[in-house]
Amino acid sequence: xxxxxxxxxxxxxxxxxxxxxxxxxxxxxxxxxxxxxxxxxxxxxxxxxxxxxxxxxxxxxxxxxxxxxxxxxxxxxxxxxxxxxxxxxxxxxxxxxxxxxxxxxxxxxxxxxxxxxxxxxxxxxxxxxxxxxxxxxxxxxxxxxxxxxxxxxxxxxxxxxxxxxxxxxxxxxxxxxxxxxxxxxxxxxxxxxxxxxxxxxxxxxxxxxxxxxxxxxxxxxxxxxxxxxxxxxxxxxxxxxxxxxxxxxxxxxxxxxxxxxxxxxxxxxxxxxxxxxxxxxxxxxxxxxxxxxxxxxxxxxxxxxxxxxxxxxxxxxxxxxxxxxxxxxxxxxxxxxxxxxxxxxxxxxxxxxxxxxxxxxxxxxxxxxxxxxxxxxxxxxxxxxxxxxxxxxxxxxxxxxxxxxxxxxxxxxxxxxxxxxxxxxxxxxxxxxxxxxxxxxxxxxxxxxxxxxxxxxxxxxxxxxxxxxxxxxxxxx
Amino acid sequence: xxxxxxxxxxxxxxxxxxxxxxxxxxxxxxxxxxxxxxxxxxxxxxxxxxxxxxxxxxxxxxxxxxxxxxxxxxxxxxxxxxxxxxxxxxxxxxxxxxxxxxxxxxxxxxxxxxxxxxxxxxxxxxxxxxxxxxxxxxxxxxxxxxxxxxxxxxxxxxxxxxxxxxxxxxxxxxxxxxxxxxxxxxxxxxxxxxxxxxxxxxxxxxxxxxxxxxxxxxxxxxxxxxxxxxxxxxxxxxxxxxxxxxxxxxxxxxxxxxxxxxxxxxxxxxxxxxxxxxxxxxxxxxxxxxxxxxxxxxxxxxxxxxxxxxxxxxxxxxxxxxxxxxxxxxxxxxxxxxxxxxxxxxxxxxxxxxxxxxxxxxxxxxxxxxxxxxxxxxxxxxxxxxxxxxxxxxxxxxxx
Numbered sequence: 001x002x003x004x005x006x007x008x009x010x011x012x013x014x015x016x017x018x019x020x021x022x023x024x025x026x027x028x029x030x031x032x033x034x035x036x037x038x039x040x041x042x043x044x045x046x047x048x049x050x051x052x053x054x055x056x057x058x059x060x061x062x063x064x065x066x067x068x069x070x071x072x073x074x075x076x077x078x079x080x081x082x083x084x085x086x087x088x089x090x091x092x093x094x095x096x097x098x099x100x101x102x103x104x105x106x107x108x109x110x111x112x113x114x115x116x117x118x119x120x121x122x123x124x125x126x127x128x129x130x131x132x133x134x135x136x137x138x139x140x141x142x143x144x145x146x147x148x149x150x151x152x153x154x155x156x157x158x159x160x161x162x163x164x165x166x167x168x169x170x171x172x173x174x175x176x177x178x179x180x181x182x183x184x185x186x187x188x189x190x191x192x193x194x195x196x197x198x199x200x201x202x203x204x205x206x207x208x209x210x211x212x213x214x215x216x217x218x219x220x221x222x223x224x225x226x227x228x229x230x231x232x233x234x235x236x237x238x239x240x241x242x243x244x245x246x247x248x249x250x251x252x253x254x255x256x257x258x259x260x261x262x263x264x265x266x267x268x269x270x271x272x273x274x275x276x277x278x279x280x281x282x283x284x285x286x287x288x289x290x291x292x293x294x295x296x297x298x299x300x301x302x303x304x305x306x307x308x309x310x311x312x313x314x315x316x317x318x319x320x321x322x323x324x325x326x327x328x329x330x331x332x333x334x335x336x337x338x339x340x341x342x343x344x345x346x347x348x349x350x351x352x353x354x355x356x357x358x359x360x361x362x363x364x365x366x367x368x369x370x371x372x373x374x375x376x377x378x379x380x381x382x383x384x385x386x387x388x389x390x391x392x393x394x395x396x397x398x399x400x401x402x403x404x405x406x407x408x409x410x411x412x413x414x415x416x417x418x419x420x421x422x423x424x425x426x427x428x429x430x431x432x433x434x435x436x437x438x439x440x441x442x443x444x445x446x447x448x449x450x451x452x453x454x455x456x457x458x459x460x461x462x463x464x465x466x467x468x469x470x471x472x473x474x475x476x477x
Numbered sequence: 478x479x480x481x482x483x484x485x486x487x488x489x490x491x492x493x494x495x496x497x498x499x500x501x502x503x504x505x506x507x508x509x510x511x512x513x514x515x516x517x518x519x520x521x522x523x524x525x526x527x528x529x530x531x532x533x534x535x536x537x538x539x540x541x542x543x544x545x546x547x548x549x550x551x552x553x554x555x556x557x558x559x560x561x562x563x564x565x566x567x568x569x570x571x572x573x574x575x576x577x578x579x580x581x582x583x584x585x586x587x588x589x590x591x592x593x594x595x596x597x598x599x600x601x602x603x604x605x606x607x608x609x610x611x612x613x614x615x616x617x618x619x620x621x622x623x624x625x626x627x628x629x630x631x632x633x634x635x636x637x638x639x640x641x642x643x644x645x646x647x648x649x650x651x652x653x654x655x656x657x658x659x660x661x662x663x664x665x666x667x668x669x670x671x672x673x674x675x676x677x678x679x680x681x682x683x684x685x686x687x688x689x690x691x692x693x694x695x696x697x698x699x700x701x702x703x704x705x706x707x708x709x710x711x712x713x714x715x716x717x718x719x720x721x722x723x724x725x726x727x728x729x730x731x732x733x734x735x736x737x738x739x740x741x742x743x744x745x746x747x748x749x750x751x752x753x754x755x756x757x758x759x760x761x762x763x764x765x766x767x768x769x770x771x772x773x774x775x776x777x778x779x780x781x782x783x784x785x786x787x788x789x790x791x792x793x794x795x796x797x798x799x800x801x802x803x804x805x806x807x808x809x810x811x812x813x814x815x816x817x818x819x820x821x822x823x824x825x826x827x828x829x830x831x832x833x834x835x836x837x838x839x840x841x842x843x844x845x846x847x848x849x850x851x852x853x854x855x856x857x858x859x860x861x862x863x864x865x866x867x868x869x870x871x872x873x874x875x876x877x
Contacts, residue, residue, distance in 0.1 A: 010649035014867050108732075110877055241743060253754040260755050263687035265747040318666060322687045329611060329674075330685045331604040332759070367659070 019113055019452045021295045026450050029296070033442045034198055036291050041439060044290070052431040059425010062418050063138055071141045073418040079404045080413040085139040087393045088423050090247055090268075092132035092430075093173065094389060096180070097240055097269070098276025099125030103183060104236035107229075113304055115448040116296045119191075120287070121280045122184040123441070127433040128279070129177045131426040136169060165249040172246035176239050183232040189215050189225065190447040241265075244272040251396065257338035258400045261326070267319035274312035274359070275389035277305050278382040283434060285379055287443060296444055299373055306372040309385065313363030316392075320355060334405065342399050346412060350399070354391020358384040490643065490860030491717050498715075498853060505850040512843025519836040520583070526836045528587035529826040534840035535584060536677060537818045538848060539577050540693060541811070543669055544701025545570040546628060547694075549635050550665060553658030559729050561872035562721045562862045566708050568639055569855045570701075571632035573848050578625040580844055584676065585618070594682040605682060612682060620675055624668040631661045639863050646865030669694055680825045684763045688748040695744045696783075699737025700814035703807035706730050710804045717861050724798050725875045731797025734810060738791060742784035767820055770830035779820055783813040815841075 020029070066073045076083055099121035106114040137146050149170045152158045160167055193215035196208035215221055248268035251259040281302065288297045327335040342351050362384040365371040372378065398413045437443065454460045495502070519527040545567045552560045552567075560567075588595045594605055594612050605612065634657055642650040670690030678689050686692075706727070712718050752760045767776050787806050796802040823831075863869060 007647055007649070010647065010652055011867070014648050014651060238739070245743075245747065249751070252751045255755050255757060260751070260757075261687045262689075262748045262751050263691065264751070266688075266691060266744065314663065318670075319687070322670070322690065326685050326687045329608050330759070331607040 017298070017300050018454065019116065019298070019300070020449065021298050024295050024453075025455060026453065029446055029449050029453070030194060030198075032291075032293070032296075033444050033446050034195060036438065037195065037440060037442065038198065038200075045435065045439065049432065049435045052428045052435060055428030056425055056432045057428075059422055059428050062422045062425055063134065066418055066422065067138060067143050071139070073416060075414045075416045075419055077411065077413075079409050079411050080398055080401045082139075082401065083394075083398050083413045084415055084419045084423060085135045086250070087390065087397050088426060089132050089135035089139075090393045090397075091275070091390045092128045092135075092426065093247055094244060094268075094272035094275045094393075095128035095279045096125040096132070096176070096276060097244060097272035098280050099123070099128075100176075100180060100183075100236050100240045101273050101276070102280070103187070104233040105240060107233045108237060112452045113301055115445055115452050116298075116301050117280060117284060117305070117444075118448070119184075119187065119441075119445040120284055120437075120443045121276075122180065122187070123437045123443070124280060124283060124434065125180050125276075126177070126184060127430050127437075128276075129173065129180065130433070131430050133173060133177070134426065136166070136173075165246065165253050168246045168249060172239075172243045176243045179232065179236050179239055183229075183236055186225070186228050186232055187445055187448070188441065189213060190217065191442045191445060193217065194446060195442065240273075241269055244268045251400070256400045257332075257334045258323070258327075258342065258396065261323055263319050263322055267316065270312045270315035270319065271359075271389060271392065274309060274316055274363075275385060277309050277312070278385035278389070281305055281309075281378060281382045282386060285375060285382075287438060291443075293444065296449060302375065302378055303369070303372045306366045306378055306381075309381065310363050310366035313359060313366075313385070317360045320360065338400065338403065341403055342395060345399075345403065347395060347399055347402070350391050350395045354388045355395060358388025359392060362388070490864035491721065491862065492859075493712070493715075493717060493857040493861055495853060495857035502850060502853050505846045505853065509843055509846035509850050512839050512841075512846055514843075515839040516583075516836075516843050519839055520587070523834070523836055524587065525590050526826065526834050527840075528583070528590035529822055530834065530837040531583050531587070531840045532591055532676070532680075533819055533822045533837065534844050535577070535580050536822065537815050537841070538580075538844055539574075539672075540697035540814065540818065541701050541704050542570055542574050542577060542848075543628065543665075543672075544697035544699075545705065546574065546632055547665060547669075547698055548701060548705070549632075550658045550661050553635075553655045554662060556655070558868050558871040559726060559875040559877075561866045561868050562718070563705060563709055563726060563730070564866075565639065565859065565862050566705060566712070566856075568632070568636040569852060570704070570708065571628075572636055572855055573851060574632050575625070575629040576848060576851060578629065581621065581625065585621075588614070592679050592682070594679065608682075612679065617675060617679075620671060624672050627661075627664050627668050631657065631664075639866075640859050642866060643860055643864050646867075648867045651867055666690075669697070677821055680822065681763065683759065686748055686752070686760070686763075688744060692741075692744050692748055695737060695741040696814055696817050699734060699741055700811050702730055702733045702737060703810040703814075706734070706800075706803055706807040707811065710800050710807075712856075712861060713800070721862055721873065723873075723875070724800070725877055727800050727803055728794075728797045728877060729875070731791060731803050731806075734787065734803075734807065735791035735797075738784060738787045738810070742780075742788070745780075745784075766824045766828055770828075772820070772824050772831060775816065775820060775831055779813065779816050782809070783817060787813075 024032075074083070074085065076085075099118075102114050102121045103118045106118075136149075137143060140146050140149075148158055148160065149167055151160055151162075151167070151171070189212055192208050192212035196205055196212045199205040199208055245265035245268065248264035252261060252264035254260055284297060285302075288294060324339055327339040330336075342348075362381045365377060365381055371381075402412055403410050450456060516527065516531065519530065548560070549564065549567045549571060551557070552564055584591065595614060597605055599606055599609065610616075635654060638650045638654045638657070641647075670693075673690050673693035677693065678684065678686075709718065709722055709726075709730075713722065749764060752764060766772065787810055790796050790806055796806060823837075866872075
């Protein structure tokens with residue numbers, strides 16, 4: 001026989017915790033989230049925005065300088081002809097994946113906890129893709145010729161090379177961006193209508209009204225909305241896989257040791273989701289603290305995101321291990337050397353710190369619930385992953401190039417100040433856009449959070465109550 | 478949330494009456510014995526062909542059962558609700574993995590036919606010599622023992638905890654199984670990957686692909702979900718699980734079949750495309766053999782049959798919600814898994830083109846019937862679903 005106490009203690013971890021804590025009702029959700037936008041911008045916002053926009057501006061200056069002077073302003077040289085530019089591109093495009101995973105795949109998997117974080121994650125996706133798109137555009141050198149990458153009809157005599165993975169990149173990234181914008185905007189419509197209805201000035205009413213495209217919250221509106229949302233989720237799901245797979249093809253279709261390996265597509269996708277979730281937490285943990293959103297983004301949400309980081313981090317670790325194993329197993333001396341060089345070569349510390357510590361070891365803390373529930377540890381791991389994923393791309397790209405087949409063609413990469421500040425500039429662009437987003441748009445999908453509240457169920461009643469609380473009911477505490 | 482809890486009562490356990498199917502059991506035993514006996518004949522008459530045929534049948538069933546094991550782990554680590562009512566059948570199927578250890582013995586005995594590297598003395602092939610630290614017979618056997626010990630003990634424990642919970646309904650078992658699943662997950666990944674390298678990739682010891690483990694996994698997971706659909710439908714046809722497994726569960730299983738159909742295609746395409754594009758002789762040899770002679774037709778059939786056909790059908794909602802239609806597709810996917818494994822193994826033997834031998838069928842029938850026979854013995858021992866699982870009610874009223 002088992003003691004009743006033991007049963008009770010086992011039941012506790014099995015209980016489903018509500019997605020919104022403290023029995024917050026519809027009205028509270030609207031007030032809290034719309035209130036962020038309707039209140040005046042707090043001082044910290046202005047300070048932060050001033051700093052990030054200045055950094056962004058300097059980044060744009062660097063881009064202008066590079067375009068007007070030439071790619072020689074970067075540290076690229078023989079044999080490393082691709083370095084920070086493509087590292088940054090892959091880094092940013094990877095960040096975006098978490099947003100699409102949360103909004104599309106978790107939607108299809110009926111994971112209701114996504115509602116608290118999907119809006120901000122999707123916005124982050126768009127901003128990350130914007131940052132990413134800068135690099136392939138400018139790294140071609142003559143940026144005014146970048147339109148050659150577009151799939152032009154052959155009668156223009158341009159003949160785009162459809163066999164080039166760089167061309168596939170253009171297709172993949174532009175499709176991804178378009179679908180992500182549509183998906184994000186579709187989800188925003190009911191919330192924009194809420195903001196329109198609450199707007200106190202005419203100009204705000206007009207602007208939110210235009211973007212809410214006449215939403216009235218009618219049954220027919222919702223029916224169309226839900227169908228559109230489902231279809232866009234279905235369309236976005238393969239994009240989560242395809243975009244980073246195509247990015248991985250940039251490397252894997254070549255025959256350069258460490259670049260050409262068949263596991264690259266799923267390995268890159270897992271790495272992208274890994275880095276993306278770390279960035280979602282990096283942004284949302286402070287936002288939650290500043291705007292007191294602990295009842296919506298609960299420990300349960302952080303816990304689940306930490307688990308996804310652990311899962312994807314472990315998949316990435318698996319891929320690293322397979323790369324090493326097969327490099328050895330293949331018996332190919334170039335592969336063997338390249339991987340030996342990765343660990344003990346001149347860029348050794350990038351591997352030891354970036355890949356080993358940040359990407360492989362630090363997420364393993366999330367096996368333990370105590371670590372997933374400790375926000376400082378979660379934040380520490382996220383920072384490790386953010387850095388680690390940048391290092392990983394650098395090692396793959398520069399690590400593959402700096403030791404050519406002939407030792408006479410060996411070299412190193414040294415970034416210039418333009419390299420460094422262009423990257424820091426994109427961090428500025430990213431954070432500036434995110435700050436603008438939390439100022440002007442609801443950072444949490446109000447309508448979707450309301451759907452997962454117990455009150456949304458028509459049969460729901462709190463114990464001891466006879467009447468379910470209707471929308472806009474009084475605050476209860 | 479709670480409204481249907483009043484409508485759906487806590488179910489009684491359902492028990493499979495083995496006596497009703499004594500005839501079927503007898504036939505299966507007979508067929509199994511006959512198949513295995515004829516396999517022994519094959520081993521003497523045509524040992525080279527037999528060894529490949531046996532490995533083919535072994536790998537087919539092994540991937541199916543390992544896939545079932547994978548779905549048990551997924552159920553526990555994600556704390557899923559919907560799959561509670563079908564989980565017992567996964568546990569029963571995974572309990573057949575210990576039998577696969579027995580069926581692995583011929584692979585060990587016929588190693589000199591299957592694995593060329595076991596015939597080459599050191600000093601003759603520098604590529605092989607460079608990987609002897611991994612590809613040597615002792616280590617091969619140790620690894621294989623490790624895989625089977627892992628699969629057997631974990632499958633046994635999962636089923637044991639689950640059955641114990643049937644008795645007293647203690648939720649502590651759920652937590653135990655979850656812990657076990659977390660431990661089993663990385664070990665499963667390692668075992669399936671290196672099992673795939675050792676047993677399948679080892680046929681051609683020169684060839685390599687980092688994707689190989691993922692490719693074998695993708696086929697295994699999708700086809701085992703299809704196998705689950707077939708098993709559940711067979712039980713329903715026999716009159717069981719009528720109120721327990723609903724059309725909603727079929728819908729979810731259908732969605733998983735769709736996702737893994739796509740995933741298999743994604744992994745298969747990536748592996749093929751990257752090797753085709755880079756065009757390095759040491760890698761292309763694998764696909765050149767499978768893209769020439771009549772193997773090319775079979776490979777194209779695999780691409781169309783394993784991806785395009787089920788993808789087009791499963792994309793629709795209708796077939797996923799109609800158990801009998803879903804069963805047709807599930808059967809098709811399991812058949813395509815057979816074709817997939819065939820294309821992995823047999824070209825090494827018949828490089829000049831597809832040559833189906835009578836000895837291909839004997840192990841397939843022998844092992845299959847024996848597994849089915851033991852399945853019928855296992856399935857009657859416990860309730861057909863985990864009747865006192867803490868999430869069984871949620872599972873019963875799953876909607877999606």
